[in-house]
Each structure stands twice: as structure tokens, then as C-alpha cells.
Amino acid sequence: MITKRIIACLDVHGGRVVKGVQFVDLIDAGDPAALAARHAREGADEIVLLDITATHEGRQTLLHTVRRTARELFVPFAVGGGICSADDAAQVFEAGADKVSINSAALSNPLLIDAIGRSFGAQAVVVAIDARRDPQAADPVRDAQVFVQGGRKPAGRRVVEWAREAEARGAGEILLTSMDADGTRAGFDCELTAAVSESVSIPVIASGGAGTVDHFVDVFGRGRADAALAASIFHFGVSSARTLKRQLSAAGVSVRLPC
Amino acid sequence: MRVTVIDYKAGNLTSVLKALRHLGAEVEVTDADPALVESAERIVLPGVGHFQSTARLDATGLTPAIRKAIARGIPFLGICVGMQWLYARSSEAPQQPGLGHFAEACARFPESHEKVPHVGWNSLEVRAGSRLLAGVEPGEFVYFTHSYKAPVTADTAAVTHYIEPFAAAVEHANVMGVQFHPEKSGATGLKILRNFLSWDDRGTT
Numbered sequence: 001m002i003t004k005r006i007i008a009c010l011d012v013h014g015g016r017v018v019k020g021v022q023f024v025d026l027i028d029a030g031d032p033a034a035l036a037a038r039h040a041r042e043g044a045d046e047i048v049l050l051d052i053t054a055t056h057e058g059r060q061t062l063l064h065t066v067r068r069t070a071r072e073l074f075v076p077f078a079v080g081g082g083i084c085s086a087d088d089a090a091q092v093f094e095a096g097a098d099k100v101s102i103n104s105a106a107l108s109n110p111l112l113i114d115a116i117g118r119s120f121g122a123q124a125v126v127v128a129i130d131a132r133r134d135p136q137a138a139d140p141v142r143d144a145q146v147f148v149q150g151g152r153k154p155a156g157r158r159v160v161e162w163a164r165e166a167e168a169r170g171a172g173e174i175l176l177t178s179m180d181a182d183g184t185r186a187g188f189d190c191e192l193t194a195a196v197s198e199s200v201s202i203p204v205i206a207s208g209g210a211g212t213v214d215h216f217v218d219v220f221g222r223g224r225a226d227a228a229l230a231a232s233i234f235h236f237g238v239s240s241a242r243t244l245k246r247q248l249s250a251a252g253v254s255v256r257l258p259c
Numbered sequence: 260m261r262v263t264v265i266d267y268k269a270g271n272l273t274s275v276l277k278a279l280r281h282l283g284a285e286v287e288v289t290d291a292d293p294a295l296v297e298s299a300e301r302i303v304l305p306g307v308g309h310f311q312s313t314a315r316l317d318a319t320g321l322t323p324a325i326r327k328a329i330a331r332g333i334p335f336l337g338i339c340v341g342m343q344w345l346y347a348r349s350s351e352a353p354q355q356p357g358l359g360h361f362a363e364a365c366a367r368f369p370e371s372h373e374k375v376p377h378v379g380w381n382s383l384e385v386r387a388g389s390r391l392l393a394g395v396e397p398g399e400f401v402y403f404t405h406s407y408k409a410p411v412t413a414d415t416a417a418v419t420h421y422i423e424p425f426a427a428a429v430e431h432a433n434v435m436g437v438q439f440h441p442e443k444s445g446a447t448g449l450k451i452l453r454n455f456l457s458w459d460d461r462g463t464t
Contacts, residue, residue: 002381003379003380003381003400004379005380070277074281074442074444075402075445076449093271094272094273098271098274098443120308121269121270121309123308123376123405170403201377202378226379256380257398
């Protein structure tokens with residue numbers, strides 16, 4: 001039976017893992033290679049490394065971090081942040097990533113999805129979408145809007161429609177972050193996740209708002225998520241992937257238990 | 260031990276090379292050297308992506324070289340599309356023949372309410388006698404990402420259930436294939452690759 005994936009997310013800034021609340025107030029949370037290895041050992045099904053302040057000068061730092069993190073990692077490893085071209089993606093793959101996550105670059109140039117998919121396969125392309133409900137809309141969930149620049153600027157696209165386009169262009173997975181829920185530890189946006197998951201055939205990774213085991217049970221059930229991302233919940237020992245998975249299993253969610 | 264990894268430009272080899280080296284293998288990569296392939300001690304054919312990309316094996320003359328190497332009895336492991344290529348063909352690229360070492364054809368998962376591709380960690384029902392999957396216990400999981408799959412037959416070494424039962428691994432003497440990615444399947448995957456690296460024709464694995 002296919003299991004629900006728990007993905008550990010490392011937000012990286014200048015070669016260190018950091019965590020903030022709604023993308024501000026960054027706190028140092030450690031070394032990416034050490035944390036990735038620990039999460040994998042504890043049973044995380046996948047590691048995502050997001051360079052949250054990707055700049056041109058930071059590219060070499062990022063590639064170095066990716067290389068170091070990938071070295072002893074034998075679970076799927078995705079990398080995002082500042083990937084603007086198929087060449088950028090190729091460098092990240094060469095450094096040891098299995099997937100790249102692209103966000104604003106795909107919005108400004110949707111052909112980037114096609115290009116990376118053609119060269120490296122759809123399974124290597126994750127399209128990350130930062131979403132906010134639209135309180136003004138008749139249906140705030142179905143009409144949720146895509147945001148860029150760390151959730152500050154609307155991209156002028158609807159989330160569901162953009163997810164469908166990404167799939168049609170050859171994305172292998174959607175990483176959906178609720179900017180409303182992110183960093184709050186008050187639970188995932190299950191309605192929004194379900195709306196996207198039911199609109200596409202590719203897996204949807206829910207992100208933003210993880211705080212308790214019940215939140216994960218909820219997003220895998222009601223939210224129809226195929227995978228869920230957690231960052232801060234792990235970093236300070238709030239809950240390890242091992243504890244989380246044991247509790248999910250007890251709650252009837254099919255997960256891969258670590259050996 | 261020396262392992263020849265074939266690069267036919269179907270995705271990224273980095274992870275496979277890293278896992279083999281981690282296990283102590285001396286790895287050489289070739290994309291167009293039939294002589295090297297023919298004289299290989301062990302061959303790994305990785306691959307993610309489209310069945311059509313295996314056309315490059317024909318164009319570079321590697322297909323007959325692989326056939327000869329297999330006939331010499333050296334261990335061969337196909338991963339993902341590399342496993343599917345061992346069959347006669349795939350509906351993903353009907354004009355492109357596979358190696359035909361196994362007579363059946365690969366096909367897409369049927370339409371259902373489940374998502375296709377099949378992405379994530381799933382379990383294996385290992386059949387008795389598999390040397391490649393020796394030591395893999397019930398409750399161990401491996402990582403899949405694919406939309407096409409091989410049917411369950413007498414040569415199937417492990418069955419996985421998603422929409423319908425399919426061959427997660429195939430094995431007949433020295434020719435082995437896995438639909439999942441052992442290089443991305445944690446300790447279980449490394450154990451399977453270690454079995455492959457220690458496979459010999461005396462059956463001591």
C-alpha cells in the first residue's frame with residue numbers, strides 16, 4: 001500500500017538552516033547536512049532544501065550546501081530557491097538533488113517547467129505554489145490567489161488553474177504552501193489542499209501550518225494530500241519524524257515506519 | 260568490484276553513482292562504448308523518464324553489447340525505465356523495441372480514482388528464492404516514481420500493489436530489474452544494491 005509521505009523541509013539562508021514566522025524573524029536552526037541526515041534517520045521520507053534568500057552571489061554557497069547534504073543522503077532530495085533556468089536546474093542536479101522546486105521563475109516563464117521536464121523527466125520537477133485564500137471572492141478557496149516574493153505580492157493567477165497548467169506542462173508534483181497558515185502551527189489549510197489535489201493527477205504536498213499530529217491526520221484525510229511538509233515542528237525537537245509517524249500510524253494513516 | 264553504469268541520457272545519474280560508490284564499488288560510466296560494455300564485470304542500467312530514450316542504446320550500439328555481456332552470465336541490473344527495457348516493449352513508445360529478455364510488455368496504469376504517476380514509498384511482497392531481494396523483510400518500503408509498469412509473471416521477484424498488482428522487481432538468473440529506486444530507498448535500497456554487488460554465478464549471495 002502506498003504510504004503518505006512526511007517531508008522534512010530545511011529553509012536555508014547563507015548555508016545555515018533558519019526558521020521564521022510568516023517569512024520574517026529568522027532563527028538559526030543548524031547545519032543543513034547534519035539536519036537532513038538526522039531527519040532521514042528518524043524516518044523522514046524526503047528532504048526539501050529551500051534557499052529562501054537565493055541571490056546571484058549565493059549560488060555557489062547553495063551548490064556547496066547541496067553537494068554536502070546529498071553526500072550521505074539516500075532518500076529523495078529536492079532543492080528550491082533561485083532556480084531560474086534549465087542550466088540552474090542542471091547544476092543543482094549535478095550537485096546531487098533528485099528534484100528541483102521552482103516557484104516565481106515558473107510563473108514568469110512557464111516554459112521553464114517544460115524545459116526541465118524534457119531534460120530530466122517530470123519526476124524531477126516540483127512546482128511550488130504560495131497561496132492565499134481570496135476573502136473578497138465568492139469562493140475564497142476555489143479562487144485562492146498565487147503570491148510571489150515570499151507571499152507579499154499577488155501573481156495575478158488563481159491557484160487551482162495554475163496547478164493544472166503546471167501539470168499539463170510536465171510538473172511531477174505540486175508543493176502547495178498556504179501563506180495564511182505558514183508558521184502559525186495552527187493546522188494546514190485542508191480545504192485549499194483538497195481543492196488543488198482533486199484538480200490534478202500528480203501528487204500534492206501540503207505545506208504551512210503543521211503544529212500537531214492531528215493536523216497531519218487532517219490534511220491526509222480531509223485535505224487529500226499525498227505528502228505533507230514540516231519544518232519547524234522537527235527542528236527544535238518538538239516532534240521527530242519517528243514520533244510523528246508512530247502517532248500517525250496509530251491514528252490509522254498508512255506511513256513508512258523507520259527501522 | 261567494478262560496475263559499468265550506462266548513461267543513455269535518461270535523467271540524472273548522480274544518485275545512482277553516489278549509492279554504488281558509497282557501497283565501495285569502483286564505478287565507470289559509458290554512453291557509447293560497446294567494447295567496454297561487452298567486457299563489463301557488472302552492469303547497471305538506470306533511467307528515469309521516457310521509454311523512447313532507450314532508442315539511444317540502439318543508436319550507440321550498446322544493445323548488442325549488453326546482450327553479449329548478459330550471455331556471458333555477468334550480473335545486470337535495470338532500474339525504473341532500465342527494468343522496463345528488459346521487456347519486449349512498452350505502450351509508452353510502441354515503436355521502440357525493448358531488449359526482449361522477458362517476453363511481456365509494459366503498460367500504463369489503468370484509469371482509476373488513484374493518481375498516476377505512482378509516487379512515494381510502497382511495500383514489496385518478495386517472492387521466495389529472490390537473491391536480489393534477500394533479507395528484505397515484510398514492512399520494509401521502497402521509493403517509486405513511475406506511470407508505466409511490468410506485469411506479474413513467473414519471473415517476478417517482488418509484487419507491489421497500486422491500482423493493481425505489478426512487478427516491482429524481476430529476476431531470472433543474472434538478469435535483474437527493479438521498478439523502484441534503490442538509490443533513494445534508504446537502508447532497504449542500499450541492502451538491495453549490496454546484494455547486487457555481491458551477486459556471483461556460484462549463487463553465494
